[in-house]
Amino acid sequence: MSFNKKLNTGDFAILAEMEPPKGVNVSKMVENAAKVKGQVDAFVVPEMSNAVMRMSSLGGAMLLQSEGMETVMQVCCRDRNRLALQADILAANSCGIKSIMAVTGEDPSFGDHHQAASVYDIQLTELLEAVQMLQKGRDMAGIELDGAPDFQVGSVVNAGLKGDNLEAELEEMNKKIDAGTGFFITPPIFDIGSIETFMKHAEQKNAKIIPTVLLLKSVGMARYMSRNLEHVHIPDDLIKRIQKAPDKTRECIAIAKEMIDILRKEGFSGAFISTLGWEQRLPEIIGSKEVYG
Amino acid sequence: MIVADKKPIEEIIEVIKDHDKILVLGCNECVTVCEAGGKKEVEILASALRMYFLNNGKEMVIDEHTLERQCDHEYLEEVRDRIDQYDAVLSLACGVGVQFMAEKYHSTPIYPGVNTCFLGATEQRGLWTERCQACGECMLATTGGICPVSRCAKRILNGPCGGSSNGKCELGKEVDCAWHLIVERLKALGRLDDYEKVCSIKDWSTDRAGGPRKVIREDVQV
Known part of the structure; x- marks a missing residue:
């Protein structure tokens, strides 16, 4: 079943992150995606995440689509003005991409081209509104299109915030819903109790929430995230569990699998698996014909 | 210098209309040179606002003052004793002055009375053109x-x-x-x-x- 259908029917969807290459050799990306083709409902292709230059989301998504895989293309306010964003959105839909996800994008100072100028011609909610307008058959200048695109539109929401910050985020989420957002991807979740307050609001709004299941790679990574990422809660027990495990990678994979099961049981709309460069591990996390027969 | 232009008075009225007592605060630096926010412009704008609210049957106290600079702690302190008397301040300084004022006086709304445009020069009276984007x-x-x-x-x-x-x-x-x-x-x-x-x-x-x-x-x- 396609990702869009699952969102509409309420079935649990599996999304997986698939970073395009920094270069033109796409064989690894296609190979890694093909291994889990039947198990992943759609591959989310990031648009130069962390402001590191690599192949565009549009290019990566089109390649995977041509191999018969469904994708979610990211559109990012950092690098393109309203002309370029709309142009890419039209291109994507006409090339078979049925889902897009709007993001703000990290500042170039986070990436590998520190001297680059960022664009931010329009902001996230404005981009979502622009997509809505395109779907109604007009561009941002109000000019009629020769054929309107049709998308499932997603965005991001920081479910792990607390207090006033969460209040502001929920306000922002409401605006995104009004602007036509059909699903939301959250930052990594390791303990669903930590997003309880957020989920109460999301349920009231009937918002489709897809938490990120991040594949931890080591105890060090878990500790670093726990200490430095204020809105990502990693329980101490989980860190100890990885620490004590004889095969830490296997344990991290088991943790990711368990998290997906929890999300499924708790009635979330899906899980978004992010492996941060370990896409070859996806079959172990979600199963594939090769691994499980 | 920082070049600013007057905001349409309708926009200013819309922002301040629910207050009863405001201070129109000018700046003696760049906005005076580009004739958008100096003492003279404070007087003209305050008079126009008084006239508008009087004609519309609203009692509004509109006081005037102009500081040497609004981008400097020392000069902003000059209004500390009187700022609590006002519901809001309409600052005719550039965006720097408006923000510095707002950072200093947390409980008073500070509204911009001009649009800050660019870093430029006076080519002739009434014509300012851009020269620098910093x-x-x-x-x-x-x-x-x-x-x-x-x-x-x-x-x-x-x-x-x-x-x-x-x-x-x-x-x-x-x-x-x-x-x-x-x-x-x-x-x-x-x-x-x-x-x-x-x-x-x-x-x-x-x-x-x-x-x-x-x-x-x-x-x-x-």
Whole structure:
């Protein structure tokens, strides 16, 4: 079943992150995606995440689509003005991409081209509104299109915030819903109790929430995230569990699998698996014909 | 200097209409020179607002004051004793002054009374034009003292582009092509060789791309 259908029917969807290459050799990306083709409902292709230059989301998504895989293309306010964003959105839909996800994008100072100028011609909610307008058959200048695109539109929401910050985020989420957002991807979740307050609001709004299941790679990574990422809660027990495990990678994979099961049981709309460069591990996390027969 | 322009009075009225007592606060620096927010403009705007609210049957106290600068702690302190008397302040300073004022006086709304436009010069009375975008890495030494960042519509550093025609920009005949001006100026200086040098890719991290900027001068800090 396609990702869009699952969102509409309420079935649990599996999304997986698939970073395009920094270069033109796409064989690894296609190979890694093909291994889990039947198990992943759609591959989310990031648009130069962390402001590191690599192949565009549009290019990566089109390649995977041509191999018969469904994708979610990211559109990012950092690098393109309203002309370029709309142009890419039209291109994507006409090339078979049925889902897009709007993001703000990290500042170039986070990436590998520190001297680059960022664009931010329009902001996230404005981009979502622009997509809505395109779907109604007009561009941002109000000019009629020769054929309107049709998308499932997603965005991001920081479910792990607390207090006033969460209040502001929920306000922002409401605006995104009004602007036509059909699903939301959250930052990594390791303990669903930590997003309880957020989920109460999301349920009231009937918002489709897809938490990120991040594949931890080591105890060090878990500790670093726990200490430095204020809105990502990693329980101490989980860190100890990885620490004590004889095969830490296997344990991290088991943790990711368990998290997906929890999300499924708790009635979330899906899980978004992010492996941060370990896409070859996806079959172990979600199963594939090769691994499980 | 920082060049500002008057905000439409309708916009100002909309913002202040629910208050009963406001202070229109001018600034004696750049906005005085560009005749948008000095003592004279404070008087004119305050009178116009009083007249508007009187005609519309609303009692509104509108006081006037002008500070030497609104981008300096020392001068902003001058209004500390009286600021609590007002529901809001309508600042005719540039965006810097409005924000510095708001940072200092948390509980009083500070509204902008002008639109801050650019860094520019007075070509003649009533005509101010842009000269600098504060990109943080001045290249005027190699461009004959004419800035392609602020004066070329495309910010082209190795120009002109194909749209330049008879010394004018493709935007229209009223806009000079910055690169035409640069070439003419380099000719006059006998330094046309500078034009042959290819300018390397600009580091925009010193511009707004790097986020809000700071200048830290330890040698002058006390």
